[in-house]
Amino acid sequence: xxxxxxxxxxxxxxxxxxxxxxxxxxxxxxxxxxxxxxxxxxxxxxxxxxxxxxxxxxxxxxxxxxxxxxxxxxxxxxxxxxxxxxxxxxxxxxxxxxxxxxxxxxxxxxxxxxxxxxxxxxxxxxxxxxxxxxxxxxxxxxxxxxxxxxxxxxxxxxxxxxxxxxxxxxxxxxxxxxxxxxxxxxxxxxxxxxxxxxxxxxxxxxxxxxxxxxxxxxxxxxxxxxxxxxxxxxxxxxxxxxxxxxxxxxxxxxxxxxxxxxxxxxxxxxxxxxxxxxxxxxxxxxxxxxxxxxxxxxxxxxxxxxxxxxxxxxxxxxxxxxxxxxxxxxxxxxxxxxxxxxxxxxxxxxxxxxxxxxxxxxxxxxxxxxxxxxxxxxxxxxxxxxxxxxxxxxx
Ligand SMILES: [Zn+2]
Ligand SMILES: [Zn+2]
Numbered sequence: 497x498x499x500x501x502x503x504x505x506x507x508x509x510x511x512x513x514x515x516x517x518x519x520x521x522x523x524x525x526x527x528x529x530x531x532x533x534x535x536x537x538x539x540x541x542x543x544x545x546x547x548x549x550x551x552x553x554x555x556x557x558x559x560x561x562x563x564x565x566x567x568x569x570x571x572x573x574x575x576x577x578x579x580x581x582x583x584x585x586x587x588x589x590x591x592x593x594x595x596x597x598x599x600x601x602x603x604x605x606x607x608x609x610x611x612x613x614x615x616x617x618x619x620x621x622x623x624x625x626x627x628x629x630x631x632x633x634x635x636x637x638x639x640x641x642x643x644x645x646x647x648x649x650x651x652x653x654x655x656x657x658x659x660x661x662x663x664x665x666x667x668x669x670x671x672x673x674x675x676x677x678x679x680x681x682x683x684x685x686x687x688x689x690x691x692x693x694x695x696x697x698x699x700x701x702x703x704x705x706x707x708x709x710x711x712x713x714x715x716x717x718x719x720x721x722x723x724x725x726x727x728x729x730x731x732x733x734x735x736x737x738x739x740x741x742x743x744x745x746x747x748x749x750x751x752x753x754x755x756x757x758x759x760x761x762x763x764x765x766x767x768x769x770x771x772x773x774x775x776x777x778x779x780x781x782x783x784x785x786x787x788x789x790x791x792x793x794x795x796x797x798x799x800x801x802x803x804x805x806x807x808x809x810x811x812x813x814x815x816x817x818x819x820x821x822x823x824x825x826x827x828x829x830x831x832x833x834x835x836x837x838x839x840x841x842x843x844x845x846x847x848x849x850x851x852x853x854x855x856x857x858x859x860x861x862x863x864x865x866x867x868x869x870x871x872x873x874x875x876x877x878x879x880x881x882x883x884x885x886x887x888x889x890x891x
Contacts, residue, residue, distance in 0.1 A: 505821070505875040508624070509882070512617055516878065517871040519543065520613035521595035524869070527584030527602040527609075530643040531558045536582050536612070540636050543616050547623040549634075557649030561636040562658060563619065567628035567889060574630035574889050577660035578881050579843060580615035581608045581640035590865040606862050607668040610869030612636060614666070614854075614877035621882050630889035633658045635843075646842040655846050662810055663849035664884055665840045666877055670862060672855035674872045677818035677880070678828040679852045681811040685804035686735070686764040687771055688837025689797065693718060693782055697791035699747070699755035708753040712745055714789035715757035719743065721781045722761075729777055736774055737764040737835050764835045766803055804841040807848035814850040817883035821876055836862075852880070 519539070526535045537559055544552050544563045551564040589596055589603040597603045604610075619634055635654055639645030654660065672678055695715050700708030719740045730736045740761040745754035763778075765771040779795050786793035806814075818827045831853075840851050854877050860866040 505879050506621070506882070509617065509621055509875045509878050512620060512878075513875045516613050516617040516874050519616060520609050520869065520871055520874065523609035523612060524595045524604045525598050527597050527599055527604045529586060529602060530583055530639040530641070531645065533559050533582055533638050537561055537636070540582065540612065540616065544619060547620045549619060549623050556654060557638065557645060557652045559638040560645065560649045560652070562654065563634040563636075564658065565619065565622050565626070565632045565634070567630050567632075567891070568626040569629035569891050570631065572630040572889055575633055575659050575661050576630065576885055576888050577633045577635055577655075577658070577663035577847070577849070578615055578618065578884075579635040579637055579663060579665040579840060580611040581637045581645070582612050583608055583639055583641055583645065585641050585863060587863065587865050591868065593868065603865065604869065605864060605867045606641065607856065607867070607869035608640065610668055610871075610873065610877070611666065614874055615881060617874060617878035618881035621878065622885055627891060628885050628889040629891045632885050633660055640839050644839060644842070646839040650842055650846050654843070660847055662813075662888065663843050663847045664810070664814060664851070664881070665843070665849075666852050666854050666880065667838065668856040668869060668873060669853040670856045670859040670867070672853060674855050674857040674870060675822055675876055676826045676828070676855035677822055677852055678831045679806065679811060679814055679818070679850065680829070680831050680833065681806055681808050683766040683803045683805050683833050684851055685833065685838045685841070686766055686835045687768070687803045688800045689763045689771075690800055691761055691763060691778070691798065692796045693759040694794045695757040695759070695786055695791050696794070697755065697789070699753045702751040702753050705753060709790040711754050711757045711791050714786045714791040714793070715743060715745075715759055717785045717789065718759060718782050718793065721785045722778065725774055725777045725781060730770055730774065734770050735766045735833070735835065736770050738774070738778070764837070766833050768803065801837040801839045802841040802845060804838045804851055805844055806850040807844070810848045810850040813884065813888060814852050817880050817887055818852060820883045820887070821879040854880070
């Protein structure tokens with residue numbers, strides 16, 4: 497089965513597969529969080545050095561790495577950027593394989609160990625062969641899982657200093673079969689924001705609610721009213737999610753009406769106009785609902801990552817490269833968007849580009865303690881980057 501799937505893979509990448517899987521397992525055993533990636537970045541830079549890439553720049557966007565590989569010909573000034581994320585998550589891994597995390601409370605539960613290894617594999621191949629006319633710039637990014645690593649690299653000049661024309665990235669997708677790709681033009685992943693509501697009132701004895709203001713009741717009314725925004729005010733063909741994920745009051749006692757209640761949650765959108773509408777209505781509904789019960793509400797809204805939006809032509813380039821690797825029947829070109837968020841959106845806001853999903857086969861879901869990246873996806877992902885470089889910058 498695997499051999500049949502690997503048929504479209506170039507011989508050299510198939511040959512590198514065991515070596516790249518070893519790097520992946522080493523990264524998996526040593527997960528690091530956010531911008532604090534000393535072991536990961538040391539491994540990445542030492543491999544890039546070994547491959548003989550033309551330049552390595554460290555500490556771009558705090559702990560990001562940028563590497564440059566020039567083609568055999570450089571009469572074209574074209575520069576194609578490839579991005580991989582390097583960070584893990586604060587999760588306790590549940591596994592019985594040999595490469596289980598050695599750091600308690602930290603785990604590569606989103607497969608960024610796989611993404612980094614895939615791009616390293618492509619780098620090794622491209623540095624050996626250089627069958628393109630132009631320049632490849634590799635961006636190894638910190639802090640995708642919160643922290644704004646993509647933004648940090650962009651603000652440190654990633655696109656301008658290395659004159660990147662187009663930028664591409666990939667993410668593994670559990671339960672999409674190995675050897676498959678999935679993508680869509682336009683919005684692929686959602687804008688993902690957070691909010692916190694603090695309801696304040698006059699607490700009191702639970703036996704005499706008429707002498708207090710009921711912050712718990714006001715909080716409950718707010719939670720229900722928020723769901724009516726998505727069902728009654730957002731147009732039916734648009735997408736919006738408001739999820740309340742926390743509700744706490746300042747007392748554990750059965751017989752006390754609390755002074756305050758705290759409500760937390762996340763909101764997701766595929767369209768910035770809908771986001772504006774929802775945020776405005778959230779404020780009105782929260783303040784109004786609190787007032788009805790004689791309480792006061794403070795609403796804090798934190799903008800997280802923006803919509804990951806695939807540029808039209810770059811999506812076509814990404815599809816063409818995927819078809820060359822996997823064949824037409826294994827590339828889904830118009831999937832439904834997913835309401836998860838990705839900070840690659842910060843790179844796509846500054847340059848045209850595209851983001852694609854790569855099948856991880858049957859596996860636990862991303863961010864699950866039993867998740868593991870599937871090494872069988874490595875040569876397929878590395879081949880996609882190689883195809884993109886050679887197809888976008890032919891000799
Ligand atoms: Zn993740
Ligand atoms: Zn991820």
